[in-house]
Amino acid sequence: MILITGVGLPFELPRAYPGLIASRVNHEQAKLAAIASRIGTCERRWIAVVTGANKGIGLEICRQLLEKGIMVVLTARDEARGKAAVSKLQDGGAKDVVFHQLDVADPVSIASLKTFIHCQFQKLDILVNNAGVSGIELDVEALSGFNNNKETHLESFVPVMIQQYEKAKECININFYGTKRMCKAFIPLLRLSQSPRIVNLTSIYGKLQVIPSETIKTELRDADNLTEGRLDNIISSFLNDFRTNNVLKDTWPTDLSAYKVSKVAVAAYTRILARKHEEMCINCVHPGYVITDITWNTGKLTVEEGAKGPVMLALLPDGGPSGQFYFQTTLSSFE
Numbered sequence: 495m496i497l498i499t500g501v502g503l504p505f506e507l508p509r510a511y512p513g514l515i516a517s518r519v520n521h522e523q524a525k526l527a528a529i530a531s532r533i534g535t536c537e538r539r540w541i542a543v544v545t546g547a548n549k550g551i552g553l554e555i556c557r558q559l560l561e562k563g564i565m566v567v568l569t570a571r572d573e574a575r576g577k578a579a580v581s582k583l584q585d586g587g588a589k590d591v592v593f594h595q596l597d598v599a600d601p602v603s604i605a606s607l608k609t610f611i612h613c614q615f616q617k618l619d620i621l622v623n624n625a626g627v628s629g630i631e632l633d634v635e636a637l638s639g640f641n642n643n644k645e646t647h648l649e650s651f652v653p654v655m656i657q658q659y660e661k662a663k664e665c666i667n668i669n670f671y672g673t674k675r676m677c678k679a680f681i682p683l684l685r686l687s688q689s690p691r692i693v694n695l696t697s698i699y700g701k702l703q704v705i706p707s708e709t710i711k712t713e714l715r716d717a718d719n720l721t722e723g724r725l726d727n728i729i730s731s732f733l734n735d736f737r738t739n740n741v742l743k744d745t746w747p748t749d750l751s752a753y754k755v756s757k758v759a760v761a762a763y764t765r766i767l768a769r770k771h772e773e774m775c776i777n778c779v780h781p782g783y784v785i786t787d788i789t790w791n792t793g794k795l796t797v798e799e800g801a802k803g804p805v806m807l808a809l810l811p812d813g814g815p816s817g818q819f820y821f822q823t824t825l826s827s828f829e
């Protein structure tokens with residue numbers, strides 16, 4: 495290990511971080527050494543990981559965190575797209591940003607990022623679980639005569655949405671289980687921070703009102719007693735109903751079904767985690783209806799506006815709220 499000591503934190507670099515091929519090690523180490531020396535000049539520098547950050551709200555969250563002086567690890571499942579995003583930020587003057595590949599659906603990829611963060615920073619301060627997919631496809635033929643101008647609301651796409659089991663499963667796996675995998679992997683490193691923060695991107699569609707079944711709603715709103723196991727069972731029963739074409743309108747949401755259920759699960763999981771880790775600020779946030787690919791650019795807000803809520807929650811002061819649902823920057827309810 496190379497030990498770099500600055501004014502503040504000592505900073506270690508491994509000689510051969512396993513995720514780097516040998517020919518790139520020196521180049522990567524030189525870049526990291528430059529970053530490390532800057533980190534060393536700050537008594538208490540925060541390190542953030544943002545998932546799904548090659549575009550949209552995630553990329554903007556990185557930009558705003560960098561503006562606030564945070565060291566950002568920008569992650570993306572596709573290396574080329576992720577590196578291009580880092581270059582974009584660097585072209586805008588950002589220095590303290592590095593890329594690491596991360597597919598939240600892939601435990602090996604998560605483990606590799608964890609090793610990287612542990613080796614380079616020894617701790618993590620902020621985890622933003624932003625990566626997400628819609629879980630549906632649009633019917634391209636039906637779409638050809640469809641008015642999808644900027645004024646169109648997402649709901650108006652319902653007639654041309656195609657929901658299939660494989661996409662629904664993928665959506666739950668990325669949006670909910672991806673968030674859960676990341677929390678489980680990184681909580682040990684967050685516990686080494688003096689001010690650990692987790693921000694989970696949910697949605698207005700993650701409110702309990704999207705679930706028609708009163709029984710399921712009652713279980714999910716019982717934050718003091720809901721367990722991870724019970725939440726997993728609820729999600730399994732949704733997927734089972736979806737697979738057997740049993741998504742009945744009095745039980746589950748019938749359009750954007752997997753997306754809505756995944757975001758309700760993210761919100762419920764946020765409460766479970768916050769209850770378990772009282773020393774952390776763990777919140778979920780609806781960023782607003784934002785112009786990005788996931789809304790087929792039908793949103794009303796810019797990414798700058800959409801990133802404000804997540805960034806505010808990432809930078810909460812010590813003793814700030816935890817286990818809450820935010821609507822952009824405003825405290826809201828899970829209902």
Ligand SMILES: NC(=O)c1ccc[n+]([C@@H]2O[C@H](COP(=O)([O-])OP(=O)(O)OC[C@H]3O[C@@H](n4cnc5c(N)ncnc54)[C@H](OP(=O)(O)O)[C@@H]3O)[C@@H](O)[C@H]2O)c1
Nearest residue numbers: 546548550551597598624625626695697783784786787788
């Ligand atoms: N836009 C809105 O109005 C709105 C409203 C409510 C909530 N949200 C939530 O905000 C978050 C960001 O969405 P956005 O609007 O910025 O959408 P976006 O532009 O489509 O960005 C989604 C990001 O997630 C990444 N991603 C997808 N699957 C991944 C995986 N398995 N591993 C890692 N990254 C993955 C995508 O990477 P690729 O480029 O490789 O696909 C992309 O970078 C999502 O969780 C979304 O549900 C958005």
